[in-house]
Amino acid sequence: MRKEKNKAEKYLSYRATDFAADAYFLQWQLLQDEESTAFWTSYRALHHEQEQEIRRAVSMVKSIRFNDKKFSEEEKKKGIGKLMSFIRTRKRIRRIRIYTCLAAAAVVIAFIVAAPYLFYPESSMTESPRAYVIPQDQEIYLIAEDNRVVSIADQSQIVCGPDGEIAVDGEKRDSVSRKDAAENISNRKLVVPDGKRTFLQLADGTQVWINSGTILEFPVSFVGKQRRIKVDGEIYLEVAKNEEMPFIVSSSQFEVEVLGTKFGISAYAQMEEQNVVLLEGAVQVNTISGIQARLQPSQLFCLENGEVSTKIVEPYRYISWKDDVLCFSGETLQEVFFHLSKQYAVDITCKKEVRPIRLYGKLVLEEHIEDVLDNIAVLSPIEYCAQDNKIIVNKK
Helix, strand or coil: CHHHHHHHHHCCCCCHHHHHCCHHHHHHHHHCCHHHHHHHHHHHHHCHHHHHHHHHHHHHHHCCCCCCCCCCHHHHHHHHHHHHHHHHHHHHHHCCCHHHHHHHHHHHHHCEECHHHCCCCCCCCCCCCCCCCCCCCCCEEEECCCCCEEEECCCCEEEECCCCCEEECCEEEECCCHHHHHCCCCCEEEEECCCCCEEEECCCCCEEEECCCEEEEECCCCCCCCEEEEEEEEEEEECCCCCCCCEEEECCCEEEEECCCEEEEEECCCCCEEEEEEEECCEEEEECCCCEEEECCCEEEEEECCEEEEEECCCHHHHHHHHCEEEEEEEEHHHHHHHHHHHHCCEEEECCCCCCCEEEEEEECCCCHHHHHHHHHHCCCEEEEEECCEEEEEEC
8 A cells, every 4th residue: 555655656746748758657558457557547536636637648648559551450460469579578688667668669559660661570679788978068058148158958947037037947047137128139049959958938928949959049028019039940839929019930931920829830941841830820921032821720831942832730740849759750761860860969870771761650759869769670670870979770
């Protein structure tokens, strides 16, 4: 009884993403065994205050499924058989915690590779030492108006106050006088290197999630007739509504104008494709060449090599990175490894014969890049090695 109480106390501060990554929670959702079912049924009955977070976590895990591809029952049985064999092998080799096995299980179920490679006959899972080390000298920097530089930790919460002050994780780090703020002095610049992410709340209450490899410019305070920021990289925004002061996000190729809404932008200057995806409300995109497009919820605007297109999509897969998940729907390994290189600040070289393989599903961004690559390798014919702090991916 005491053991069960201690186990329950562990979860009292959990959020949805914590539950969805927890070994015992995954055991309940993926295996539906008697022991875990009894525990979580009891826990939910005693802790109604966490029901919403648990429901969100259940939805996350249930979204991990055989995606888009149609498989016979026999094929599914073979796939699950390989999964269980993989888990048993990992237990024998490393005696790893159940978290690793179940996390791998979640990824295997979610991660379906193009049909020719799905059930390849020989499994050659081998132990790979953690030979890659994420550089620790890359920090998030806030560059103030007078070129002062403030260093900020990864995954910090940055809040801009109405009087020009900035707090990082509740601690005051920088400030500007009310007079300077009113004069709309030059923008601050937030530099988020590869391998890092952060969150920013602007002075008007707008919330911005900032992905790896992104530079965001924003004012101390919004004055005048517009609220304007500039981005080179990838962000997700929930814009505070103000009909008298439109919110404008500019990139190297277009501007996005809104009043109050939720949307994502991927606009890395070095990428040929830039896009805007809308979750709620409405936005208007204006390209530098004069093309205009008004988006409705679940629409994606894409600009590639000067060509514009719009289509209906599942918007979450374009902004899931903020929840430590990457979603794929037929992207090639070359595209997948571009995203991973950003998330982990790692140089990944993908051999030519591996690049065309297409992936479907959701990939959890675990702490170590090797764990992510191991999960991809469960159902795809790849192997990798680290050389001179670079990762080389070959066909198996």
